[in-house]
Amino acid sequence: MKIGLFGFGCVGQGLWKVLHETKGIRADIKRICIKHPDKQRPVPAHFFTTDPAAILDDPEVDVVVELIDDADAAFVIVSGALERGKAVVSANKKMIAHRLPELFALQQKTGAPFLYEGACCASIPIIRNLEEYYDNDLLTSVEGIVNGTTNVILSKIFEENIGFQEALAYAQANGFAESDPSLDIDAYDPKFKLCILLLHAFGVFVAPEKVLNFGIGRLQDFDIHFAKSRGQVIKLIARCYREKDKVSGYCIPRFVSENHRYAHVRNEYNAVTLESAFSEHQTFAGKGAGDKATGCAVLSDISALRYQYKYEYRKFSQNGTFFDTSDTILKVYVRHQYEGQVEESDFRTIEERYIAAHSRYWIGEISLAQLQNARWLSDPGVNVIELGTDYTDFASSH
Amino acid sequence: MKIGLFGFGCVGQGLWKVLHETKGIRADIKRICIKHPDKQRPVPAHFFTTDPAAILDDPEVDVVVELIDDADAAFVIVSGALERGKAVVSANKKMIAHRLPELFALQQKTGAPFLYEGACCASIPIIRNLEEYYDNDLLTSVEGIVNGTTNVILSKIFEENIGFQEALAYAQANGFAESDPSLDIDAYDPKFKLCILLLHAFGVFVAPEKVLNFGIGRLQDFDIHFAKSRGQVIKLIARCYREKDKVSGYCIPRFVSENHRYAHVRNEYNAVTLESAFSEHQTFAGKGAGDKATGCAVLSDISALRYQYKYEYRKFSQNGTFFDTSDTILKVYVRHQYEGQVEESDFRTIEERYIAAHSRYWIGEISLAQLQNARWLSDPGVNVIELGTDYTDFASSH
Numbered sequence: 001m002k003i004g005l006f007g008f009g010c011v012g013q014g015l016w017k018v019l020h021e022t023k024g025i026r027a028d029i030k031r032i033c034i035k036h037p038d039k040q041r042p043v044p045a046h047f048f049t050t051d052p053a054a055i056l057d058d059p060e061v062d063v064v065v066e067l068i069d070d071a072d073a074a075f076v077i078v079s080g081a082l083e084r085g086k087a088v089v090s091a092n093k094k095m096i097a098h099r100l101p102e103l104f105a106l107q108q109k110t111g112a113p114f115l116y117e118g119a120c121c122a123s124i125p126i127i128r129n130l131e132e133y134y135d136n137d138l139l140t141s142v143e144g145i146v147n148g149t150t151n152v153i154l155s156k157i158f159e160e161n162i163g164f165q166e167a168l169a170y171a172q173a174n175g176f177a178e179s180d181p182s183l184d185i186d187a188y189d190p191k192f193k194l195c196i197l198l199l200h201a202f203g204v205f206v207a208p209e210k211v212l213n214f215g216i217g218r219l220q221d222f223d224i225h226f227a228k229s230r231g232q233v234i235k236l237i238a239r240c241y242r243e244k245d246k247v248s249g250y251c252i253p254r255f256v257s258e259n260h261r262y263a264h265v266r267n268e269y270n271a272v273t274l275e276s277a278f279s280e281h282q283t284f285a286g287k288g289a290g291d292k293a294t295g296c297a298v299l300s301d302i303s304a305l306r307y308q309y310k311y312e313y314r315k316f317s318q319n320g321t322f323f324d325t326s327d328t329i330l331k332v333y334v335r336h337q338y339e340g341q342v343e344e345s346d347f348r349t350i351e352e353r354y355i356a357a358h359s360r361y362w363i364g365e366i367s368l369a370q371l372q373n374a375r376w377l378s379d380p381g382v383n384v385i386e387l388g389t390d391y392t393d394f395a396s397s398h
Numbered sequence: 399m400k401i402g403l404f405g406f407g408c409v410g411q412g413l414w415k416v417l418h419e420t421k422g423i424r425a426d427i428k429r430i431c432i433k434h435p436d437k438q439r440p441v442p443a444h445f446f447t448t449d450p451a452a453i454l455d456d457p458e459v460d461v462v463v464e465l466i467d468d469a470d471a472a473f474v475i476v477s478g479a480l481e482r483g484k485a486v487v488s489a490n491k492k493m494i495a496h497r498l499p500e501l502f503a504l505q506q507k508t509g510a511p512f513l514y515e516g517a518c519c520a521s522i523p524i525i526r527n528l529e530e531y532y533d534n535d536l537l538t539s540v541e542g543i544v545n546g547t548t549n550v551i552l553s554k555i556f557e558e559n560i561g562f563q564e565a566l567a568y569a570q571a572n573g574f575a576e577s578d579p580s581l582d583i584d585a586y587d588p589k590f591k592l593c594i595l596l597l598h599a600f601g602v603f604v605a606p607e608k609v610l611n612f613g614i615g616r617l618q619d620f621d622i623h624f625a626k627s628r629g630q631v632i633k634l635i636a637r638c639y640r641e642k643d644k645v646s647g648y649c650i651p652r653f654v655s656e657n658h659r660y661a662h663v664r665n666e667y668n669a670v671t672l673e674s675a676f677s678e679h680q681t682f683a684g685k686g687a688g689d690k691a692t693g694c695a696v697l698s699d700i701s702a703l704r705y706q707y708k709y710e711y712r713k714f715s716q717n718g719t720f721f722d723t724s725d726t727i728l729k730v731y732v733r734h735q736y737e738g739q740v741e742e743s744d745f746r747t748i749e750e751r752y753i754a755a756h757s758r759y760w761i762g763e764i765s766l767a768q769l770q771n772a773r774w775l776s777d778p779g780v781n782v783i784e785l786g787t788d789y790t791d792f793a794s795s796h
Contacts, residue, residue: 125531133523136701264662286680303534
């Protein structure tokens, strides 16, 4: 195999190193397309080019590995490579989540394989398991902690008794969060992963705009104290599930008990839990962020291409399921500041109310569709956290 | 697909129920071969037979599912079915571990698929992941908690402050341990699973007799107190790993810190951790015992047969690796009763010694090969527990 590589950041450099050290995978990087030719690099200059065509139009290159940041440029590269019949490996979750229907169609048309395990929970082989092992309609639910950055922040908050801002600063200083961290903090990144999971788990294409992403950016000390007083921690959970022909999904922080398996998933680790027939669940855990973790997945994809492996998208061809959030009922904690700020009629029930001078919360049930459309959801003074099934009210938990 | 089923215990009955309730898998059970025709059963009598030939010689039956206890009888059924070109699903770890070379040869000869995900950690799809995702030589180590019964017992001991005998009685009373629990307690069951893992992870056939299995049957309060005083719990770990062309493996209890991820794997749960390129690790967790967990795996195997899935045993054909335990150095705690009971010259180093009237222990390094051959290993007054890499001596841990 001759690889044409786009991007030479940490993942690309790690890949170079491993491919030159491992005897098992007979794949060579032939050419590397970069943006800035003047940077000092640990690889001889003749490997580099700034011209995408030098890779895409080279008939000797049979595998294109796309590892650049820019989602639009990445799509041009990936689609161009597929059009030319080349196999493609990418880890660009934003691009993939937004372009899945087109990328699916391109694979059908050209027959070229497109693998992207690294786009979803980095090192955890979740897409491959959904494709290969859970390739039947026995699967009922997929959920978990799928964003490393927010998990680092939440771990810091609950293990070191610090506030959100301080934890965010820690994550940024240690390379776990971008200088503009909103993709992670506001739960876009886990939502993109959820859209990819939705296709491979249940065979539905769901545009990211249709999926609720509510992050941890509004987390205040009040919420943290609430969690601790109930023996809970907070985790950002992406979830999707199927009930007959309907598939639903969302991404919201959740209170989970300190003893819950998710509470033990710390820092940059991710964990995905699948529920299937016989209602048993399996959990896949591993590093969900970082160059090495992503490099692992990219390398496994390259390795799979030795056997012409491609995703079959079997569930898509099988069933007529569709995405619909109206039947999903969430039990949520809604912290706000003043009366009338949150619309009571949006709720099915309100089971607990707490009212003090500057903070109040409700605990109640609301349909996911109603929550997505609620006018108060965009109010920065309102925070929403789902309650896990092991939540009990203040009286009974004490 | 027409299924011929051997055995109609809990797994078989669960399978019957799910296959009749699930629309996705188009497979019918045509005939069920049982031993005792007079038992009351929740399925019409015409489904049953006591004659194996009624299934094996029925050309309409294309899949044989073997779910009986007896390892020898199971081998006759499985090999008979493969010889007749039928696909076979089994969960019989003892039979498979002992007969892998013959079963492998039969598959090569007949081309018939033989799947046995349920034989290794029940619901955890570990064989399929080793076959499909870790199908290259980037994998370096596979280890974990692979026996549910002993994990129930160890969880009880450390979470409820009871002794070994009481915990064993609990496990037996609650259906987690057989009336003769020695297959689990003495670590034969996890060893059989390790032999299966060795083939799919590293491509080596290893006869069970060559692998050290040291269980938890000699666990005494002294050992438990030792663990607790160091902030440790004990888990029974099966482990195998590769270093260049050599593969090693063993199954011994291990001290792990109370914060270690294995410490959170409780009761009948199993967890398997894989280490691969870039030294990242992935953990797969799920129920490792119980009818439903095994039923899950059997059902997934049946489902995979829809696509003529078969194990490729790619690593076996790839490499010339061999099993050799002489380079494996273990750091162990060896509790004994009197001077001279354990041979000091078997050890490379002894780093700690504790001596009291009726109990003493050493902590030291020993090669796995030396330990396997040590004469004192069969002495019931001696207990051996491996130290995890996070172990620190008494002085530094306080």
